[in-house]
Amino acid sequence: xxxxxxxxxxxxxxxxxxxxxxxxxxxxxxxxxxxxxxxxxxxxxxxxxxxxxxxxxxxxxxxxxxxxxxxxxxxxxxxxxxxxxxxxxxxxxxxxxxxxxxxxxxxxxxxxxxxxxxxxxxxxxxxxxxxxxxxxxxxxxxxxxxxxxxxxxxxxxxxxxxxxxxxxxxxxxxxxxxxxxxxxxxxxxxxxxxxxxxxxxxxxxxxxxxxxxxxxxxxxxxxxxxxxxxxxxxxxxxxxxxxxxxxxxxxxxxxxxxxxxxxxxxxxxxxxxxxxxxxxxxxxxxxxxxxxxxxxxxxxxxxxxxxxxxxxxxxxxxxxxxxxxxxxxxxxxxxx
Numbered sequence: 001x002x003x004x005x006x007x008x009x010x011x012x013x014x015x016x017x018x019x020x021x022x023x024x025x026x027x028x029x030x031x032x033x034x035x036x037x038x039x040x041x042x043x044x045x046x047x048x049x050x051x052x053x054x055x056x057x058x059x060x061x062x063x064x065x066x067x068x069x070x071x072x073x074x075x076x077x078x079x080x081x082x083x084x085x086x087x088x089x090x091x092x093x094x095x096x097x098x099x100x101x102x103x104x105x106x107x108x109x110x111x112x113x114x115x116x117x118x119x120x121x122x123x124x125x126x127x128x129x130x131x132x133x134x135x136x137x138x139x140x141x142x143x144x145x146x147x148x149x150x151x152x153x154x155x156x157x158x159x160x161x162x163x164x165x166x167x168x169x170x171x172x173x174x175x176x177x178x179x180x181x182x183x184x185x186x187x188x189x190x191x192x193x194x195x196x197x198x199x200x201x202x203x204x205x206x207x208x209x210x211x212x213x214x215x216x217x218x219x220x221x222x223x224x225x226x227x228x229x230x231x232x233x234x235x236x237x238x239x240x241x242x243x244x245x246x247x248x249x250x251x252x253x254x255x256x257x258x259x260x261x262x263x264x265x266x267x268x269x270x271x272x273x274x275x276x277x278x279x280x281x282x283x284x285x286x287x288x289x290x291x292x293x294x295x296x297x298x299x300x301x302x303x304x305x306x307x308x309x310x311x312x313x314x315x316x317x318x319x320x321x322x323x324x325x326x327x328x329x330x331x332x333x334x335x336x
Contacts, residue, residue: 003030004030004031004032005029005030005031005032005068005069005333006031006032006033006034006035006066006067006068006069007024007029007031007033007034007035007067007068007069007070007071007333008034008035008036008037008063008064008067008069008070008071008086008091009021009034009035009036009037009070009071009073010037010038010059010063010070010071010072010073010074010078010079010082010086011037011038011072011073011074011075011078011096012036012037012038012042012047012056013036013038013042013045013047013056014038014073014074014164015161015164015165015321016073016096016321016325016326017036017038017073017074018047019321019322019325019326019327020071020073020326020329020330021047021048021049022326023322023326023327023329023330024049024330025049025050027330027334029330029333029334031050033066034049034050034054035057035063035067036054036055036056036057037056037057037058037059037063038056038057038058038059038074039058039059039074040058042056043056043057043058044056059074059078059082061082061085062085063082063085063086064085064086064089064090064091065089066089066090067086067089067090067091068090068091068092069091069092069093069094069333069336070083070086070091070092070093070094071094071096071329071330071333072086072093072094072095072096072097073096073097073325073326073329074097075097076097076098076099077099078097079093079095079097079099079100080099083095083099083100083124086123087122087123087124091123092121092123092124092125092336093123093124093125094125094127094329094332094333094336095124095125095126095127096127096325096326096329098129098216099126100124100126101126101128101129101216101219101220101223102219102220102223103124103126105122106121106122106124106125106126107120107121107125107126108125108126108128108220108223108224109125109126109127109128109224109328109332109335110128110133110136110137110140110224110328111328111331111332111334111335112137112140112269112270112271112272113136113137113140113224113225114224114225114226115335118332118335118336119335125332125336127325127328127329127332128216128220128224128328129213129216129217129220129324130162130245130320130321130324130325131156131158131213131216131217131236131245131247131320131324132216132217132220132221132224133318133323133324133328134245134247134297134316134317134318134320134323134324135152135154135156135217135221135247135249135316136221136224136225137271137272137297137316137318137323138247138249138266138272138297138299138314138316139152139249139251139316140225140269141262141265141266141268141269141272142251142253142257142262142265142266142312142314143225143227143251143253144265145257145261145262145265146253146254146255146256146257146261146262146310147253147254147255148227148253148254149225149227149230149251149252149253149254150227150229150230150231150252150253150254151230151231151232151251151252151308151311152217152221152230152231152232152233152234152249152250152251152252153232153233153234153249153250154217154232154233154234154235154247154248154249154250155234155235155236155237155247155248156202156213156234156235156236156237156245156246156247156248157198157237157239157241157245157246157247157248157288158202158236158237158238158239158245158320159239159241159242159243159244159245159288159320160189160194160238160239160240160241160242161242161243161320161321162202162238162245162320163189163190163238166188166189167189167190167194168242170185170187170188170189170190170194171194171195171240171242173185174193174194174195175195175196175240178195178196190238194238194240195240196240197240198237198238198239198240199237199238200235200236200237201236201238202214202236202237202238203236210234211236213236214234214235214236215234217232217234218230218231218232218234241288242292243288243292243293243319243320243321244288244289244291244292244317244318244319244320245288245317245318245320245324246286246287246288246315246316246317247315247316247317248301248313248314248315249313249314249315249316250305250308250311250312250313251311251312251313251314252305252308252309252310252311253310253311253312254310255310256309256310257304257310257311257312259302259303259304259312262302262312262314263276263302266299266302271295271296271297271323272296272297272298272299272316273296273297273298273299274298274299274300274302275290275298275299275300276299276300276301276302278301284300285300285301285315286298286299286300286315286316286317287317288317290317291317291318291319292319293319293322294319294322295319295322295323295327296318296323297316297317297318297323298316298317298318299314299315299316299317300314300315301313301314301315302314
């Protein structure tokens with residue numbers, strides 16, 4: 001194919017890296033050559049793609065010769081170290097870490113929200129935080145329908161896979177111990193038991209009492225929506241769910257919102273679907289299991305807020321490994 005690209009994945013053996021491979025294959029991305037990169041300890045492993053096994057190479061400064069698009073998902077430190085080398089070699093980097101998100105010269109892109117920003121890059125495009133992406137997929141159609149959003153109050157319910165494979169292992173080990181009446185294993189990932197519990201602590205605390213994860217939605221939301229004075233107050237909570245994040249959002253708009261118009265606006269938007277029939281038998285609303293391994297975000301519980309003027313409250317759910325990370329990165333690559 002004349003438009004086929006040489007794609008490199010840095011961090012190919014991680015959970016998001018493997019999901020990047022799935023998304024590239026499922027969406028039939030035009031690939032002329034695929035280079036898989038990881039740490040020295042993973043070099044030599046093979047990963048399946050397109051009916052063949054592709055050997056993983058060690059990530060070095062010289063890994064990007066001839067690469068058109070480099071998808072990075074190996075952590076902020078790795079991105080800071082190696083992304084400039086990829087750009088210098090002629091590649092465009094789509095970075096899934098927080099390393100470049102708030103850099104002025106780096107577009108921060110959710111294709112369904114601000115896809116046009118992807119064209120104004122200097123070699124690096126940043127993938128937003130997973131919770132920010134899922135929230136904005138539900139919020140953006142309302143932002144456009146009701147004259148712009150001015151304030152957000154949100155609480156997230158974040159799956160343990162957001163902590164990597166170790167988060168899943170810790171939850172499963174604790175659940176197994178509880179089921180068999182055995183002592184709870186020593187905690188390695190979370191400060192508190194996660195099984196049968198929720199923990200209102202995701203990422204480290206900052207001076208204002210909010211965590212870095214909570215402040216990401218504040219800063220990233222402003223940049224993606226082009227609303228520099230957007231106000232956001234967020235509480236991020238870890239819950240004993242394997243995969244897919246959910247967010248309860250109250251949003252204040254410039255114009256008075258209408259629930260029926262809100263449902264229509266979301267239904268008409270790409271990548272998001274309304275699941276909101278509270279008076280059905282049984283009532284219909286989305287849960288994390290409804291989105292796991294799926295591409296679309298789902299929105300339900302849409303209602304007028306009873307406290308704030310010009311406000312709606314809603315519930316949005318999405319697979320944070322796919323739309324919150326890998327799928328969004330591949331969609332950015334498609335824009336390129």
